[in-house]
Amino acid sequence: MWKLKTFSTGWDSVLRRLSPRKTLLAELRAQWGKPGTVMAWRASAYFDLVRNKGTDVSVDDRTWLDLEFPKIFSRLDTTATPLGSQYLFASLRTYVDDPQELAARYTCADMLQKNAALRENILLALAALSDDGLADIAEFVFGDPPRTVEYPKLLAFWSALSLLLVLGAVASLWSVWLALAAIAINVGVMARLFWNVQRDATALKRCVAMLPVADVIAAIPVDDTPFKAMHLLREQKPLRRKMQKKLRWLALLQKEPIQFISTWINVVFLAELVAYTLALRHFAQMRTVLQSTYALLGSIDASIAVASCLERCPDRCRPxxxxxxxxxxxxxxxxxxxxxxxxxxxxxxxxxxxxxxxxxxxxxxxxxxxxxxxxxxxxxxxxxxxxxxxxxxxxxxxxxxxxxxxxxxxxxxxxxxxxxxxxxxxxxxxxxxxxxxxxxxxxxxxxxxxxxxxxxxxxxxxxxxxxxxxxxxxxxxxxxxxxxxxxxxxxxxxxxxxxxxxxxxxxxxxxxxxxxxxxxxxxxxxxxxxxxx
CATH class of the missing domain: 3.40.50.300 (P-loop containing nucleotide triphosphate hydrolases)
Known part of the structure; x- marks a missing residue:
């Protein structure tokens, strides 16, 4: 998986802050056509979740190892996101019976190899999803149903009461001790629910980050290209818009000004858990949209990685x-x-x-x-x-x-x-x-x-x-x-x-x-x- 370089000192750091897009574009161009080097973290997660749920035949584990495909995948994997890495891994392990689908995959990668402007615009948008933590999205979206919070109405009531107690402490010193007690209880609730609920809540927040990126990529002109995934992203924009409204409270916690104080917001009135509970009311519809968005973004990123492979392997053919x-x-x-x-x-x-x-x-x-x-x-x-x-x-x-x-x-x-x-x-x-x-x-x-x-x-x-x-x-x-x-x-x-x-x-x-x-x-x-x- 391709990773952004980190500049910490000197002129590189200054230039990165002054023109981050230009710096990122230079990194993308420097990496183009070069092989990957290491197996991405949790690269097999998506494949492990879907391999037995359909009729598709996959490359068996022994053959995968004996033919050195872990090394081949590592060199092929120049994806920009964990989603792309996971999708590429699953693609390389799943046989396709339809020759037309295989021809479409090759045509798409070949087009991306030749169309630098389209490829780079997509990668610039995908850079927002480069964090390794997003590898957990696959398990949330394709795995078992997420865990729910017990007594959601009681949680909402306690959240409101905690907020009132803290605000009351600001207005009256005598209620400070009540506010501190509420905060202590909230810390205990967060600690108790971390492994059962908090991890799923964090994963759902990461899912929310996919939606605006999908909108940005959908807006890139592709009318004259045989790029089915891009057209589908555009067609599904109304569905994502509805989903963003239903996830607006979690999305709000993702905003930069609020992210800096998110821990305190959670300590004061369990904001993230309440937003997560509200979002799960729409889980069935939400999962369908998130699965499709994950697959489309992953397939686009994977196609660019294959295009990079075609760039460095000119001696190849369609079978x-x-x-x-x-x-x-x-x-x-x-x-x-x-x-x-x-x-x-x-x-x-x-x-x-x-x-x-x-x-x-x-x-x-x-x-x-x-x-x-x-x-x-x-x-x-x-x-x-x-x-x-x-x-x-x-x-x-x-x-x-x-x-x-x-x-x-x-x-x-x-x-x-x-x-x-x-x-x-x-x-x-x-x-x-x-x-x-x-x-x-x-x-x-x-x-x-x-x-x-x-x-x-x-x-x-x-x-x-x-x-x-x-x-x-x-x-x-x-x-x-x-x-x-x-x-x-x-x-x-x-x-x-x-x-x-x-x-x-x-x-x-x-x-x-x-x-x-x-x-x-x-x-x-x-x-x-x-x-x-």
Whole structure:
């Protein structure tokens, strides 16, 4: 998530005070096209709340981790607000079945990349919502209903009486003690209600801050742009206006002159709790408007973050979606590599078995394919010159670590995951599987036998991209699998060119590398002899 820089001393502080808009605009332009750096606080909050409430299919937790999407999201997340960060996270984890919706997402981001004036005007307005505390809005708006205050009429009566007692203390000294007693009671009430009610009241105050920002963005001219969210913000302005009237007392507490004394106002007559109680009378209608406003503002902010990604990734494309089992990635690359090597792969109703030594590029390749399918089916673009992808979700098994807490071994955790793959393939729920080094912790004979059986089963119902060191598998899986390999090149710096080669691996360059790095000649010769080379 993009954050405003804080200037505390020197001329920067003076200039910021004299021309805050100009300073903010300079920061926006300096950040444009650069990657994000860290995962925003509570970035997953919105997704966690809505992931099981609809029919949409999401990227499962294991695949999200195995394909390094936490890092990818952090680089993608240059949003200006917590709302945008949360919406972007949910977008990246939720598959979209409608190709037209995906095309609209890409078109919107592409337009924002090119239209600097529109983009910057939106970001200037969104800057008012940059505080991390606004990450709590999602839970209030999409979570369980907010907690209510017990005995609201009694609270209103006591609030009025407290105010009268304090005003009376100003006019007559004899009532000072009564006023102090009322203040002490109010402090106790606030302390008692903090975790039950006060947090929700604070969250609702933060929700109120969204409404005027939405009005400002809605007023930005967008008549000639395919920007659905902006048009919807404009259409919903009358609804927001009604909501602002119903929340006027909470909105009043947000005004700058009053914010400075809000604590004292609450201590004197519990103003915030009373305003919160009055607002909750309209909660059902209020929630609908706030949910829509949150989603529209978040989607706009997220679209600008995607536009920034497009700015720094000129080699990308809109994918085509195949109704058959077809994966065709041309000049695709991995988003986390500083200097990526592009590779192409076409699988028409086939799977891929990729062999090669460690560090040659096998795992990077299959991750790249999986990542591009997910990007294409969530954000509407792929990091490739051309991409045809199936309308399927992706499931991955890259890391199978021993879990001390669960007591599961590496092998047991892996077979559980692969069992899930087979079940999903049988049901047709998923048709693309990314697998790295099956059963690497087992003995050679059993490993090859089990790997062959599993891959034959999966390859019959789905497309699999699998890496292995077991070249013996190459001769057994030709019915459903195309063979590819990476190979070492002892004649180049670093030993690897990371270029995918068609066909089975046949060379013994891994042993020749021993000679290059200084292994004893007799050891190298013995190794070559044992291989039959």
């Amino acid at each position: 085509e979606f195949a109704s058959t089992r077809l994966i065709d990635i041309q000049a695709g690359y991995h988003p986390l590599l500083a200097i990526p090597v592009c590779n192409s792969l076409r699988l028409d109703d086939r799977s891929a078995l990729v062999t090669g030594s460690n560090m040659a590029g096998k795992t990077t390749l299959i991750k790249m394919i999986g990542i591009n399918i997910i990007l294409g089916r969530t954000l509407g673009f792929c990091l490739a010159a051309r991409a045809v992808i199936p309308q399927s979700s992706v499931m991955a098994s890259i890391r199978s670590e021993h879990s001390v807490e669960s007591g599961k071994s590496h092998y047991f955790g892996e077979i559980e995951r692969l069992q899930t793959f087979i079940e999903n393939a049988d049901r047709g729920d998923c048709r693309v599987f990314i697998i790295d080094e099956l059963f690497s912790g087992t003995n050679t004979v059993e490993r090859i036998a089990i790997a062959r059986a599993v891959l034959e089963q999966l390859g019959a119902d789905a497309q699999v991209l699998v890496t292995t060191h077991d070249v013996e598998l190459q001769q057994h899986l030709s019915d459903h699998y195309d063979l590819y390999h990476f190979q070492e090149n002892p004649d180049i710096e670093g030993f690897f060119d990371y270029q995918l080669m068609p066909g089975p691996a046949t060379q013994r360059n891994a042993i020749r590398l021993l000679d290059r790095i200084g292994f004893p000649a007799k050891v190298v010769a013995r190794a070559m002899k044992l291989t039959g080379a």
